[in-house]
Amino acid sequence: MAIINTPNGYKLDDSGQRVVVDPVTRIEGHMRCEVNLDADNYIRNAVSTGTMWRGLEVILKGRDPRDAWAFVQRICGVCTGTHALTSVRAVEDALNIDIPENANSIRNIMQLSLQIHDHLVHFYHLHALDWVNPVNALKADPKATSELQQKVSPSHPKSSPGYFRDIQTRIRKFIESGQLGPFKNGYWTNPAYLLPPEADLMAVTHYLEALDFQKEIMTTRTIFGGKDIHPNWLVGGVPCAINMDGDLAAGAPINMERLNYVRGVVQRTIRFVNDVYIPDILAIGGFYKGWLYGGGLSGTNVLAYGDIPDNANDYSPANLMMPQGAVINGDLSTVHPIDLRNPDEIQEFVPHSWYKYPDEAKGLHPWDGITEPNYELGPNFEGTKTDIKKLDEGAKYSWIKAPRWKGHAMEVGPLARYVVGYAQGHEYFTEQINFTLKALDVPISALFSTLGRTAARALEAAWAADKQLYFLDKLVNNIKNGDSTTANTEKFDPSTWPSDIKGLGFTEAPRGALGHWVKIKDTKIDNYQCVVPTTWNGSPRDNQGNIGAFEASLMNTKVEVAEEPVEILRTIHSFDPCLACSTHVMSEDGETLADVKVR
Amino acid sequence: MHETFYDVMRRQGITRRSFLKYCSLAAAALGLGPEFAPKIAHAMETKPRIPVLWLHGLECTCCSESFIRSAHPLAKDVILSMISLDYDDTIMAAAGHQAEAIIEETIEKYDGNFILAVEGNAPLNEDGMYCIIGGKPFVEQLTHAAKHAKAIISWGSCASWGCVQAARPNPTRATPTHKVPGIGNKPIIKVPGCPPISEVMTAVITYMLTFEKMPSLDRQGRPKMFYSQRIHDKCYRRPHFDAGQFVEKFDDEGAKKGYCLYKVGCKGPTTYNACSTVRWSGGLSFPIQAGHPCIGCSEDGFWDKGSFYDRLTDIHGFGVEADADEIGTTAAVIVGGAAAIHAGASAVKRATQQGDQE
Amino acid sequence: MSVAKIHTEEAIYVYGPWIRIWHWTQAFAILVLGVTGYLIGAPPESVSSGEASDHFQMGYIRYFHFCAAYILIIGFVVRIWRAIVGNRHNREIFLPPVWRTSFWSEVWHEIKWYALVIPEPKKYVGHNPLALLAMHIMYVWTTIFMIITGLSLYGEGTGMGTWQHTFFTSWVNPLFGQSQDVHTWHHLGMWMLICFVITHVYVAVREDIMSRQSIISSMISGWRTFKDNRSN
Incomplete structure (x- = not known):
């Protein structure tokens, strides 16, 4: 193909060396990435592929809509719950159900706890090893680490030299055992790792501290939903009834002891995020601030649906504490309103996806979506059907569809939310951004980068930790004012439902904007469609040839060692991809799964 | 008894000299000084931590998420001190072919002596290409590793039964581990649940390490220590069941008093799991305590029994539900x-x- | 028409005391099992107040279900014992002579009688062939099915290591898939028995009136009487 100029402004050149990363690890699900490097090791063509398909929406057809949350929740166990919340909102929208104020507060606490947990675990356990070299930590002087720790986070109690020496000894024993476990075959000698040993030791220590602490963050969901992973939700509210001091309050799901537990967790979470996570981001960011690759679409086209309704049942932008809107063509002065119900705004395309449309030149709005799997490989493909060596991006090459907003490829996620919020003058977000830029002494343009994405995630965790407390107080005040309702069961019985309805639910998942579109016919699901964050970010090319956010962000990045493309991992990881989420779609005639031909 | 890495190398005719040379190369490859070489050599001559390959098929990663939430033991201690988690694409540093190489290395060094942990399952339709790892079908990776494993742990309901992607009509033909052709008759421990309880997962592993044997299993392959009783049998709301005190609908008087959730569809009476005893998040709560009926997530085919809120469940197969x-x-x-x-x-x-x- | 008929037809002693006691205890057990079984699937309105220990509503429903179930099981075992040691009428419902063509032609005859095509059925000392077939399938096999699934469900409560669990639950659950399926099929079996009871009672009454032999009174007295002396 030689050189192609995409409508969204990228010059693709596939003439250089092809580097394949498959599997891309430390993500949720399965993904493949292929790039072409020029003679100077700059990425000049990028191909990202979702490599799994589970067919969940096919499975949903004909089910009870009240059960849908449980099915779609299993789309992803990492962003667990966000699909469930989106689903109950979609069904409530279809049935016109208003939920009680308490239910809104509880749902928000659950959703915010996910944001915090997901961001924290993503940074320390999925992303950190792209920046932090645990082997190098062995060379550190624990005293220097202690000093660094006290400098970047004076209020964090775990900062003595002895503490770091103990951790270092443990890591040393582990590495000396020769059994490196998860650290095996990492790129530990790659020059792209820039941290000094004392910073590596601090970061590795916090890798372990965060591993211990993260299990606490979502215990609020164990209280409200019975489990921290895949908790229980309810169409019409929340299942956990409140009984503060009535008869048998001891056996009630929510009583004073439970609320106190939640408050403890919420407070410890705020402290951990502010004492450990944020300082680490600033410290590590400081060492890498010269590495500003990976901006991709973040500086030009970003999209946020908004989430966290302050008051129940009002999903208008003014009531959403996470911003809603779209920025296109890099024009931060205008935030465009979005309408998820408008058939002309969000559309999904499949010319480069392993699905079939009657007319692939056109996109389809999710309510009218069609999905028929169609696994076929293009003429320039190399390998066999079950042993792919090189994909042909000129043809179909991914299990992910290509969603577009008014024809634009968009980036979603924490950075997109912060860019939209910044453009709208969202006070909290703007203050955080300005503080960070100042602390790192970088211009606003630095925000549009791999590190910007990683930093936005941390800032958002801090914001979410604050807002958890806000909603806990709100819940308590509401109970104090005499309202302890948690569920509206007026329309729980399917016999009360109209025969032909449709609904929309949206949230901001940790990874970005998430929408579910449902059609219900005669009390059963007729069509269920999810457009998820990684569908936006990981999308393949569309009918116009626009590349998606992953691909755009990889473009023009320098790879130090072609055999060890840690730079690709950095940038892909900065999106926190969730492939199980992105790769499942269904249609009205979803069951007819066609046989597949290999060209 | 496992051979140490040194034993294997000696058995394969490698001299001590070249073994030590390997150790210094290993130290250098990690960017460590030559002083580390003898330490690596010493470690390799002593008993290794048991290697675990943790493969991911069609799944949602909830099992991994649950595993890292274990309160006792802490996941950190399991990973650093008990097992050698050599392959787990969710947390491993390596990627691409360097990651795939680990599977081959492990098979070579520890043939028949590593544990294969499976999260998710293999789709068999479309020649397995609904789940691709390293350009190839996941099912190939799975059967290859299984052939050389000592035992298999099927984490969660996906690997144990099929779970959500195998729910009707199972478009990808997602197949639980024990039904995948080519797995042979390797011992399989099923640890079902969506996800399984964190402490149950780590307890299964630590039991095997502590007592150096497989846990005793029921007829369906689940460890008896956690799956031999129904949630109902040890539910703290059981007295309300016997009394006939039920939640009739959500947020009613019964719900506020913690009455039995049987009439709103609780599957506790038919679900074998440790939720009402071990509970979640280190013993903090479990679904019924939080006011929602158990949906039976550790049972085979729990997705296809009709609404989670119905007491009596659907019967399929007559063309009617x-x-x-x-x-x-x-x-x-x-x-x-x-x-x-x-x-x-x-x-x-x-x-x-x-x-x-x- | 008002002249009373003088009955000179022979009477045969068909149902011994075991069988009659068995029949009526089964009838009683099935009635209790049906009612309590239905209530286990769809419990009555919640007992609204008081401490849980003050009530035992669901407990009693289940308790009566289990008691009746054991009565049914013991009765069934007794019935099998009678089938082995008793007269040939005791064996009938367990071993319908399906291998005989004459059996099937008589079934056809009965069907025609029930279809109101022919005016008169044949006379039988025991069950008529159609009744035999119905008893065999709808009663014998359904009861066996209910006993096995019932003990399997009961074994879930008594737990691993008990005979109910070892001999039933341990293999029945995997066979059906899971416990919920066993519950569902057991519940379906209840409806099968209800259909059987409806048919059985209706046909017994109808035959009592319209056939050529006694039916209901035979199960009380043991004697089969006939309404005419004609041969078949």
Whole structure:
């Protein structure tokens, strides 16, 4: 193909060396990435592929809509719950159900706890090893680490030299055992790792501290939903009834002891995020601030649906504490309103996806979506059907569809939310951004980068930790004012439902904007469609040839060692991809799964 | 008894000299100084932590998420001190072919002596290409590793039963581990649940390490220590069940008093799991305590039993979906109606016959 | 027409005391099992107040279900014992002579009688062939099915290591898939028995009136009487 100029402004050149990363690890699900490097090791063509398909929406057809949350929740166990919340909102929208104020507060606490947990675990356990070299930590002087720790986070109690020496000894024993476990075959000698040993030791220590602490963050969901992973939700509210001091309050799901537990967790979470996570981001960011690759679409086209309704049942932008809107063509002065119900705004395309449309030149709005799997490989493909060596991006090459907003490829996620919020003058977000830029002494343009994405995630965790407390107080005040309702069961019985309805639910998942579109016919699901964050970010090319956010962000990045493309991992990881989420779609005639031909 | 890495190398005819050379190369490859070489050599000559390959098929990663939430032991201690988690694409540093190489290395060094942990399952339709790892179908990676493993742990309901992607109509033909062709008769421990309880996962592993044997399993392959009783049997709301005190609908008086959730569809009476004993998040709570009926997530095919909020569940296979009472009432009405009509017809016939006789 | 008929037809002693006691205890057990079984699937309105220990509503429903179930099981075992040691009428419902063509032609005859095509059925000392077939399928096999699934469900409560669990639950659950399926099929079996009872009672009454032999009174007295002396 030689050189192609995409409508969204990228010059693709596939003439250089092809580097394949498959599997891309430390993500949720399965993904493949292929790039072409020029003679100077700059990425000049990028191909990202979702490599799994589970067919969940096919499975949903004909089910009870009240059960849908449980099915779609299993789309992803990492962003667990966000699909469930989106689903109950979609069904409530279809049935016109208003939920009680308490239910809104509880749902928000659950959703915010996910944001915090997901961001924290993503940074320390999925992303950190792209920046932090645990082997190098062995060379550190624990005293220097202690000093660094006290400098970047004076209020964090775990900062003595002895503490770091103990951790270092443990890591040393582990590495000396020769059994490196998860650290095996990492790129530990790659020059792209820039941290000094004392910073590596601090970061590795916090890798372990965060591993211990993260299990606490979502215990609020164990209280409200019975489990921290895949908790229980309810169409019409929340299942956990409140009984503060009535008869048998001891056996009630929510009583004073439970609320106190939640408050403890919420407070410890705020402290951990502010004492450990944020300082680490600033410290590590400081060492890498010269590495500003990976901006991709973040500086030009970003999209946020908004989430966290302050008051129940009002999903208008003014009531959403996470911003809603779209920025296109890099024009931060205008935030465009979005309408998820408008058939002309969000559309999904499949010319480069392993699905079939009657007319692939056109996109389809999710309510009218069609999905028929169609696994076929293009003429320039190399390998066999079950042993792919090189994909042909000129043809179909991914299990992910290509969603577009008014024809634009968009980036979603924490950075997109912060860019939209910044453009709208969202006070909290703007203050955080300005503080960070100042602390790192970088211009606003630095925000549009791999590190910007990683930093936005941390800032958002801090914001979410604050807002958890806000909603806990709100819940308590509401109970104090005499309202302890948690569920509206007026329309729980399917016999009360109209025969032909449709609904929309949206949230901001940790990874970005998430929408579910449902059609219900005669009390059963007729069509269920999810457009998820990684569908936006990981999308393949569309009918116009626009590349998606992953691909755009990889473009023009320098790879130090072609055999060890840690730079690709950095940038892909900065999106926190969730492939199980992105790769499942269904249609009205979803069951007819066609046989597949290999060209 | 596992061979140490050194034993394996000696058995393969590698001299001590070249072994030590390997150790210094290993130290260098990690960017460590030469002083680390003897330490690596020492470690390799002593008993290794048992290697674990943790593969991911079609899944949602909830099992991994659960595993890292273990409160006792902490996931950190399991990973650093108990096992050697050599392959787990969710947390491993390596990627691409360097990651895939680890599987081969492990098979080579620890043939028959590593544990294969499977999260998710393999789709068999489309030649397995609904789940691709390293350009190849996941099922190939799975069967290859299984052939050389000592034992297999099927984490969660996906690997144990099939779970959500295998729910009707199972478009990808997602297949639980024990039913994948080519797995052979390796011992398989099923640890179902969506996800399994964190401490149950780590307890299964630590049991095997502590007592150096497989946990005793029930007929369906689940460790008896956690799956031999129903949630109902140890549910703290059980007295309300026996008393006949039920939640009739959500947020009613019964819900506020913590009555039994049986009538809003609780599957506790048919679900084998440790939720009501071990509970979640280190013993903090479990679904019923939080006011929601158990949905039976550790049971085979729990997705296809009708609504989670119905007491009586659907029966498939007659081309209709209905619960036993719907089918039964219909049948009884038909039979009763037929009897009534027949009685009427018989009476008329008898009357006319008697008329004829007279 | 008012002249009373003088009955000179022979009477045969068909149902011994075991069988009659068995029949009526089964009838009682099935009635209790049906009612309590239905209530286990669809419990009555919640007992609204008081401490849980003040009530035992669901407990009693289940308790009566289990008691009746054991009565049914013991009765069934007794019945099998009678089938082995008793007269040939005791064996009938367990071993319908399906291998005989004459059996099937008589079934056809009965069907025609029930279809109101022919004016008169044949006389039988025991069950008529159609009744035999119905008893065999709808009663014998359904009861066996209910006993096995019932003990399997009961074994879930008594737990691993008990005979109910070892001999039933341990293999029945995997066979059906899971416990919920066993519950569902057991519940469906209840409806099968209800259909059987409806048919059985209706046909017994009808035959009592319209056939050529006694039916209901035979199960009380043991004697089969006939309404005519004609041969078949």
